[in-house]
Amino acid sequence: MYYDGDWNIIALVLEGSYLSVVRMVHGDGYRVTAGTWATDVKIGLGRARVDVAAQMALRQFESQWRYGGRARHTATYWERYQAVLEALAGETLDVSGPSIHKPSSYVALLSLARQNQPWLFRLKPGTDFFDYNWNKASTINAYAPYGLALASDSTYLWATQANEVWRCLLPSSWTPPTAGSGAGSKITLPVSKISRISEQVDPEQPSELVVELDNAKGTYNSPGSGDLAVVKRGSRVNLFLGYKSPYQPGDVLSEASRYFIESYEYLRNPNESLYIINCVDAWGLLQHYQFNKPVEWNVASDEFTVYDLIGKVMQTIGGTLSYKSRSSLITSLYPKLEVSAGETAASVLKRLLALVPDVIYFFGLEAYIVHPQQGDTHVYAYKFP
Numbered sequence: 001m002y003y004d005g006d007w008n009i010i011a012l013v014l015e016g017s018y019l020s021v022v023r024m025v026h027g028d029g030y031r032v033t034a035g036t037w038a039t040d041v042k043i044g045l046g047r048a049r050v051d052v053a054a055q056m057a058l059r060q061f062e063s064q065w066r067y068g069g070r071a072r073h074t075a076t077y078w079e080r081y082q083a084v085l086e087a088l089a090g091e092t093l094d095v096s097g098p099s100i101h102k103p104s105s106y107v108a109l110l111s112l113a114r115q116n117q118p119w120l121f122r123l124k125p126g127t128d129f130f131d132y133n134w135n136k137a138s139t140i141n142a143y144a145p146y147g148l149a150l151a152s153d154s155t156y157l158w159a160t161q162a163n164e165v166w167r168c169l170l171p172s173s174w175t176p177p178t179a180g181s182g183a184g185s186k187i188t189l190p191v192s193k194i195s196r197i198s199e200q201v202d203p204e205q206p207s208e209l210v211v212e213l214d215n216a217k218g219t220y221n222s223p224g225s226g227d228l229a230v231v232k233r234g235s236r237v238n239l240f241l242g243y244k245s246p247y248q249p250g251d252v253l254s255e256a257s258r259y260f261i262e263s264y265e266y267l268r269n270p271n272e273s274l275y276i277i278n279c280v281d282a283w284g285l286l287q288h289y290q291f292n293k294p295v296e297w298n299v300a301s302d303e304f305t306v307y308d309l310i311g312k313v314m315q316t317i318g319g320t321l322s323y324k325s326r327s328s329l330i331t332s333l334y335p336k337l338e339v340s341a342g343e344t345a346a347s348v349l350k351r352l353l354a355l356v357p358d359v360i361y362f363f364g365l366e367a368y369i370v371h372p373q374q375g376d377t378h379v380y381a382y383k384f385p
Contacts, residue, residue: 005030008129097147113147206284220275258364282362286346302334323369
């Protein structure tokens with residue numbers, strides 16, 4: 001255990017023939033009332049390494065006899081649910097040697113041995129022990145049947161057992177970036193250089209923006225460097241629409257939408273040289289993001305509402321979630337949700353939105369929930385030819 005406002009404890013708990021990794025907290029007034037115990041929670045370290053296909057194969061679901069042999073069948077949802085649950089909960093016979101340590105300038109670290117190999121985990125930055133949100137850091141290629149004990153000084157993280165000592169440089173102090181932090185550099189594309197702009201808007205599918213720029217003088221031959229250092233994949237493109245009026249000084253412009261550069265290309269035609277930027281919106285980014293491992297929410301207990309889960313999905317692309325209006329259901333429904341490895345964030349978001357009457361729209365990486373009502377004020381969208 002270690003102290004950090006409360007007494008934070010990792011324990012191996014025997015349940016039948018399985019050992020489970022459990023988070024325990026004895027309160028001292030930080031997240032838990034002083035002198036009381038928080039509810040014990042399985043921390044699910046298996047999320048960092050579970051292989052559903054392997055879990056299914058190990059169980060070799062078999063049903064009936066056919067043609068003199070035993071026939072396999074497609075596992076039912078309940079069988080898959082149980083198989084994944086066992087792995088996610090970290091239930092196993094071969095887990096041992098828990099060691100937990102909190103460096104003074106870094107998040108808490110946890111070491112466990114599985115199948116005699118040490119696994120190292122770290123808390124997700126910006127969370128604390130009570131949140132039990134652990135990410136896999138690495139494994140060590142060592143035989144450690146009793147695990148590795150963790151310690152640190154101002155320079156190194158140390159992992160030790162009876163016959164060997166491992167060390168690595170301790171990362172410097174780290175905190176989550178604040179909204180809007182970064183270089184903030186930008187360039188403005190002059191109207192005289194824009195040959196064509198094409199925007200395809202779809203509220204439930206990725207919207208696209210294509211900007212064709214005149215490159216007759218080679219202005220855009222070196223994107224990503226020099227004066228065009230910010231023109232690269234992932235950069236945000238702000239689209240302003242407006243007009244010129246002899247009755248009003250200056251241009252009348254309004255920021256209509258925000259996109260992100262997905263790719264760029266060059267096109268040469270007779271008497272024409274173009275630099276073409278292809279952009280997608282947040283829907284497109286969500287569609288490109290794939291979960292690299294299975295994830296489950298609200299299986300053991302009700303922790304996250306639909307609104308909370310939509311916020312977690314937006315975090316996969318660095319987005320934020322807010323609302324203009326929202327239904328009571330979106331903050332009171334706790335769906336049991338299973339996400340498969342390889343499923344896109346867009347797919348998960350659509351599954352969540354299908355559970356509630358609310359809709360979502362994006363402005364750059366900012367997502368807003370709206371609960372449509374008959375008495376809502378009308379909003380008109382103008383399309384330019």
